[in-house]
Amino acid sequence: MGLRERKKEELRIALSWAAIRLTVERGFDNVKVEDIAAEAGVSPRTFNNYFSSKAEAIAARHRERAAQIARELRARPADEPLWEAIVQAVAARFALGMTEDEAPSDEGWNAGIRLMLQHPAIQGELLRASRAAQEELAATVAERTGTDLDRDLYPHLVAGSVAAALSAVSDLLLRTDSRPPVAELLRDAFRQLTAGLPTP
Template sequence: MGTEDGERGGLRERKKQETRIALSWAAVRLTIERGLENVRVEDIAAEVGVSPRTFNNYFSSKGEAIAARHLERARSIAAELRAQPASKPLWEAINDAALARFALGQEGDGRNTHDQQWIAGVRLMIAEPALQGEMIKASAAAEAEFAAAVAERTGTDVTSDMYPKLVAGAVTAAFGVAVEHWLRADPSVSIMTLVSEALHRLSAGLPAP
């Protein structure tokens, strides 16, 4: 009976996580298509087939739902890093973990990341002043999540050793720069190429060009 309860509990948690991700993607997609001011909580909930009350069980605002994509991506990269072989060098493991998650289409809801209309919409969305506070909070949580994964992998203490936080801060900055270049590139370029290049430069110690 205990096993059955555990399975049901695990299923409920998976369904909740799936709903959270679906609501976040719907918020991103609708905002890119319509602009933040033209998207209501009711619209986001309807896209997923749930009630506005259900939306409010997961997020306190549209901004939080949108920023959740950034946090979920960081969590998935951290989980992928933990799953990398222990024998693999740290920066190689970080690069492989990042590319594994970006390869799932996390920048475009499964869309082609060379789609200029989508890229233009993302650019406008992240420039929204109303989203800045939520994005900063999500970035801080994402960095902490990644630092914990680095600490586990390197046997360091995230509270007393600067190393995992330094690595997490550098990787977070690399992702941010890669995404910025992806949004501005003309002609368009693969986000995965930019992420990999940024991480390789970090791992090399950022030698002068």
């Protein structure tokens, strides 16, 4: 990725995080595009070059992270077992845009995120982002395994399982006051998946 593309991606992430932070603090209906742009240090026009709405900006973090996971998976060694490659790709990109040290972990933040995720506009954008992310990951799995994206279930089942694991980890992080290490939770989620989800 060239310098220009990298800077554009960094700005997309910055705008998305600004939208999330302000929405958690003020509520979705109390945040304007102008507020998000100012928080990220750009003009509203620049915001509109990247996103068509506040909700799209909020959902963009999920979409960008999934795209990064797919790219990371493509870059893994071809002889690496599929699920190990997936675990490594997810672990490398799950915290895209914010490290664990930078991410707020207090009860107020988690409550604000939960409230934000209940807004219909955000739910709609997240569904769209999730669908696109899952399709991109399925295509990557199909390339890696030599399966047919249009005819075979396998790449879609893998992509759906990865999406479910990421969702479960995210939900658990939002429900807990303490913040367990993300990498540890991810590895546990994929360990259980690859073991066939045996009864605890």
